[in-house]
Amino acid sequence: MFPKNFLWGGAFAANQVEGAYDEDGKGLSTADIFPRGDRKSGGVFKRNYEQIIEASKDKDASLYPKRRGIDFYHRYKDDIALFAQMGFKALRFSFSWSRIFPNGDEEKPNEKGIAFYKDLIGELKKHDITPIITLSHFEMPLHLVLEYNGWTDRKMIGFFLRYAKTMVDVFHDDIKYWITFNEIDATLHIPLIGAGLIEEKTDDLEQSKYQALHHQFVASSLFTEYVHKNYPGLMVGCMSTKNLKYPATCKPEDCMQWLKETQMDCACTDVQVFGEYPYVFKKMWEEKGITLDISKEDEVILKENTVDFVSFSYYASLVTSAEGSKKEKTSANLLVGEKNPYLKQTPWGWQIDPVGLRFSLNQMYDRYKLPMFVAENGMGTIDVLDHETVNDDYRIDYLRSHIQEMGKAIEDGVPVFGYTYWGCIDCISASTSEMSKRYGFIYVDQDDEGKGTLKRYPKKSFYWYKKAIASNGKDLY
Numbered sequence: 001m002f003p004k005n006f007l008w009g010g011a012f013a014a015n016q017v018e019g020a021y022d023e024d025g026k027g028l029s030t031a032d033i034f035p036r037g038d039r040k041s042g043g044v045f046k047r048n049y050e051q052i053i054e055a056s057k058d059k060d061a062s063l064y065p066k067r068r069g070i071d072f073y074h075r076y077k078d079d080i081a082l083f084a085q086m087g088f089k090a091l092r093f094s095f096s097w098s099r100i101f102p103n104g105d106e107e108k109p110n111e112k113g114i115a116f117y118k119d120l121i122g123e124l125k126k127h128d129i130t131p132i133i134t135l136s137h138f139e140m141p142l143h144l145v146l147e148y149n150g151w152t153d154r155k156m157i158g159f160f161l162r163y164a165k166t167m168v169d170v171f172h173d174d175i176k177y178w179i180t181f182n183e184i185d186a187t188l189h190i191p192l193i194g195a196g197l198i199e200e201k202t203d204d205l206e207q208s209k210y211q212a213l214h215h216q217f218v219a220s221s222l223f224t225e226y227v228h229k230n231y232p233g234l235m236v237g238c239m240s241t242k243n244l245k246y247p248a249t250c251k252p253e254d255c256m257q258w259l260k261e262t263q264m265d266c267a268c269t270d271v272q273v274f275g276e277y278p279y280v281f282k283k284m285w286e287e288k289g290i291t292l293d294i295s296k297e298d299e300v301i302l303k304e305n306t307v308d309f310v311s312f313s314y315y316a317s318l319v320t321s322a323e324g325s326k327k328e329k330t331s332a333n334l335l336v337g338e339k340n341p342y343l344k345q346t347p348w349g350w351q352i353d354p355v356g357l358r359f360s361l362n363q364m365y366d367r368y369k370l371p372m373f374v375a376e377n378g379m380g381t382i383d384v385l386d387h388e389t390v391n392d393d394y395r396i397d398y399l400r401s402h403i404q405e406m407g408k409a410i411e412d413g414v415p416v417f418g419y420t421y422w423g424c425i426d427c428i429s430a431s432t433s434e435m436s437k438r439y440g441f442i443y444v445d446q447d448d449e450g451k452g453t454l455k456r457y458p459k460k461s462f463y464w465y466k467k468a469i470a471s472n473g474k475d476l477y
């Protein structure tokens with residue numbers, strides 16, 4: 001049921017694996033100022049101005065787990081060799097913007113940063129692994145936050161384009177698939193991580209979030225225009241968080257609430273596929289008293305430069321209802337919603353729903369009629385190293401059921417061209433900066449405090465996924 005050249009692989013982000021946060025000319029990024037949260041207290045998504053300044057002066061890297069990652073910066077050759085051993089066809093990863101433009105508003109790039117990614121991509125080519133790049137994955141040069149308050153400033157469009165054009169001019173022969181922003185909707189949920197926005201530096205937070213998001217849409221479209229004009233054949237995709245929800249009951253009011261939330265969930269992808277704002281956004285701005293700075297020229301740019309494929313992250317699903325407030329809650333990625341009594345949860349409360357992946361693929365293709373790519377799907381949980389491996393049958397069960405449902409979506413008629421399992425190697429969690437929330441096929445010997453040998457140990461799922469890829473998704477037992 002999977003196409004012959006289906007891109008099986010894995011995904012991670014520079015800020016969660018590379019480490020080397022201040023090496024070879026790299027500037028501080030927003031990821032470098034976040035301390036660790038934990039499963040009980042939850043993720044750390046907000047920092048105020050004072051905390052950011054304090055962290056930016058703090059040389060004690062141990063307090064900021066994303067400064068060390070899993071030392072991929074120095075170990076990428078061996079790690080890529082392990083991915084090749086699994087038979088990866090693709091690796092979805094990101095460039096670290098502040099490795100290329102340390103402050104973000106310089107004229108010239110940092111050549112050492114470019115050289116690192118040339119070596120990395122050369123290593124992938126050696127193993128015939130297709131790179132799928134995200135240009136901005138939950139990080140940006142910290143200077144752009146402190147100097148411009150991130151994407152609230154229209155100048156960011158120029159800074160981003162300088163960075164993005166630099167990278168596609170260098171790598172257009174090596175990289176076909178380009179994603180501009182990871183989960184671009186994050187700007188609305190976690191604006192500091194999604195758009196470098198310091199809340200207390202804005203007069204009207206809602207206005208600033210939507211204005212920042214608008215600047216990101218324009219920047220993404222201008223990059224798309226540049227690629228389509230200069231490098232025909234390359235593909236630019238959008239990427240959002242798939243926050244799948246189900247109505248709590250068949251009560252019409254619950255279904256109406258579900259429809260409203262589903263429309264909002266699709267709104268960012270609507271802009272990047274249809275090239276215009278959906279009425280749910282305009283209604284939201286009216287209700288919030290927001291008037292955005294959207295020029296006629298912006299509207300033409302959005303309309304004429306839409307994406308070539310749609311990608312999203314899918315981990316879990318939630319439930320919604322008209323009277324949601326009284327219901328028991330749980331989380332799924334960036335959102336909190338009602339529990340589903342039919343689903344099991346991970347230790348972090350994310351509800352495991354493989355049918356939801358089939359549902360999401362059908363719903364998204366139904367709406368957009370563009371090639372689909374599952375950029376993230378995975379299970380973060382507690383793994384125990386046992387005789388140099390991990391018996392992660394639970395992860396195999398998660399993968400098997402999600403791959404089976406993805407196969408059903410393809411049989412339904414949805415053109416899915418790739419699947420990059422999130423966290424193909426244990427890495428620093430985006431939300432809590434923990435190591436103990438492990439996703440990988442490969443165990444990394446490092447604990448939440450950064451202690452450990454950093455040695456890599458293939459888990460049971462490593463060998464299972466190798467068989468699944470070799471059989472093109474047929475041999476899942």
Ligand code: BGP
Pocket residue numbers: 013016138182183241313333334376380422428429430431432437
């Ligand atoms: C998504 C991010 C990824 C990844 C994933 C898992 O929102 O795009 O960066 O981290 O979530 O989240 P976490 O690492 O918090 O478990």
